[in-house]
Amino acid sequence: xxxxxxxxxxxxxxxxxxxxxxxxxxxxxxxxxxxxxxxxxxxxxxxxxxxxxxxxxxxxxxxxxxxxxxxxxxxxxxxxxxxxxxxxxxxxxxxxxxxxxxxxxxxxxxxxxxxxxxxxxxxxxxxxxxxxxxxxxxxxxxxxxxxxxxxxxxxxxxxxxxxxxxxxxxxxxxxxxxxxxxxxxxxxxxxxxxxxxxxxxxxxxxxxxxxxxxxxxxxxxxxxxxxxxxxxxxxxxxxxxxxxxxxxxxxxxxxxxxxxxxxxxxxxxxxxxxxxxxxxxxxxxxxxxxxxxxxxxxxxxxxxxxxxxxxxxxxxxxxxxxxxxxxxxxxxxxxxxxxxxxxxxxxxxxxxxxxxxxxxxxxxxxxxxxxxxxxxxxxxxxxxxxxxxxxxxxxxx
Numbered sequence: 275x276x277x278x279x280x281x282x283x284x285x286x287x288x289x290x291x292x293x294x295x296x297x298x299x300x301x302x303x304x305x306x307x308x309x310x311x312x313x314x315x316x317x318x319x320x321x322x323x324x325x326x327x328x329x330x331x332x333x334x335x336x337x338x339x340x341x342x343x344x345x346x347x348x349x350x351x352x353x354x355x356x357x358x359x360x361x362x363x364x365x366x367x368x369x370x371x372x373x374x375x376x377x378x379x380x381x382x383x384x385x386x387x388x389x390x391x392x393x394x395x396x397x398x399x400x401x402x403x404x405x406x407x408x409x410x411x412x413x414x415x416x417x418x419x420x421x422x423x424x425x426x427x428x429x430x431x432x433x434x435x436x437x438x439x440x441x442x443x444x445x446x447x448x449x450x451x452x453x454x455x456x457x458x459x460x461x462x463x464x465x466x467x468x469x470x471x472x473x474x475x476x477x478x479x480x481x482x483x484x485x486x487x488x489x490x491x492x493x494x495x496x497x498x499x500x501x502x503x504x505x506x507x508x509x510x511x512x513x514x515x516x517x518x519x520x521x522x523x524x525x526x527x528x529x530x531x532x533x534x535x536x537x538x539x540x541x542x543x544x545x546x547x548x549x550x551x552x553x554x555x556x557x558x559x560x561x562x563x564x565x566x567x568x569x570x571x572x573x574x575x576x577x578x579x580x581x582x583x584x585x586x587x588x589x590x591x592x593x594x595x596x597x598x599x600x601x602x603x604x605x606x607x608x609x610x611x612x613x614x615x616x617x618x619x620x621x622x623x624x625x626x627x628x629x630x631x632x633x634x635x636x637x638x639x640x641x642x643x644x645x646x647x648x649x650x651x652x653x654x655x656x657x658x659x660x661x662x663x664x665x666x667x668x669x670x671x
Contacts, residue, residue, distance in 0.1 A: 281572040283580075286653050293653065297635040297661050301651040302440065302468055302612050305494040311564045315496055318560030336560035343563040344501045348466070348485060349476040355509070357502040357546035358559060362467040363390035365486030365502030366434070368549050369463060370394035371515040375404035379431040382422075384411045384446075386439040391465055395434070404431060411439065413603040415447040422451060432461045437469035437480075441640050443585075443602040443612030443647070445469075452481040461508070467491060471569065472611050473578045483508050492611075492651065495565035496558050504546050514542055518551030569652070577652045581611035585650040588613050588659045595666060601643055611650040614640055619671030622646055633665045 409425035471492025489495030597618030626639035
């Protein structure tokens with residue numbers, strides 16, 4: 275997990291003032307922006323909104339820096355492979371709408387996917403697109419791979435899997451899944467929403483064709499920032515369903531288009547920018563590189579070690595409490611900072627609401643299994659874990 279660099283946890287928490295009011299254990303849903311990044315973010319919003327066209331060039335330059343920052347973070351070959359979006363869901367929806375699949379094709383995903391994955395493909399199937407099929411995942415990666423193999427058919431054209439399950443925090447063997455798909459000529463899309471910012475995400479090492487992610491969770495970046503990575507060779511296979519000025523080549527020319535634009539000599543842009551058009555929220559992305567650099571300065575290895583240590587400590591303590599069922603693997607290599615557990619006598623919904631209402635502990639309920647999910651982030655402390663355990667002891671049925 276990298277070098278032995280550590281960081282000043284007290285200073286880190288001081289830059290997140292909400293932590294003085296609540297126990298914040300829900301980075302897996304929405305992260306916190308540190309004050310130094312927030313200053314840059316608000317300054318960028320003000321500059322563009324005040325300056326309008328005068329400030330537009332600077333806003334667009336910042337937007338391109340964000341594209342380059344995402345590309346570097348995931349080891350894409352070039353920023354042209356990155357489409358900037360509002361969130362990870364947009365990336366999935368772009369593929370579900372634009373990839374040329376037929377009703378005879380199958381899109382295979384897992385039983386623990388976020389609505390961001392399930393709904394775009396379910397909608398595509400309703401429109402007469404590929405059929406969506408699911409396979410179960412397990413805390414044991416070998417069992418996950420065996421279930422994956424059983425679910426594959428000659429009609430499988432695309433496999434969509436999360437790097438980390440948003441429900442149980444299980445880390446999937448995505449590199450092996452992608453390798454097996456590559457051997458069969460099957461495309462792969464990885465949802466990196468719950469991995470990016472926790473531990474390294476390298477699209478070259480994973481070997482995926484596409485990866486989607488966002489800035490607002492573990493990266494602590496601006497809300498409304500996300501990306502879709504498309505391997506360069508795949509871009510031409512994904513037709514934009516929403517098009518406007520900026521998404522075609524050559525640039526819009528009213529004279530050249532004439533009175534029959536559909537017959538004019540234009541095509542979609544050859545880069546991932548084909549999915550971006552019109553006036554964009556360029557300034558919203560301005561602080562995204564600042565958010566990434568803030569964490570990089572703390573040390574990616576240090577952040578990973580901290581998430582591993584705090585989540586492991588929580589799992590060890592949960593294992594000592596009667597009535598607890600842990601749904602997250604104990605091994606860090608097979609898990610993440612997400613820890614999901616059930617508590618005898620409580621539904622996930624009831625326990626989640628009680629932890630917030632009575633103890634000001636922010637977490638997330640899980641429907642299947644009926645459980646609560648806790649996010650151990652780079653700013654989580656032993657005291658946070660102690661508060662969770664004290665609350666569970668008091669609530670014991």
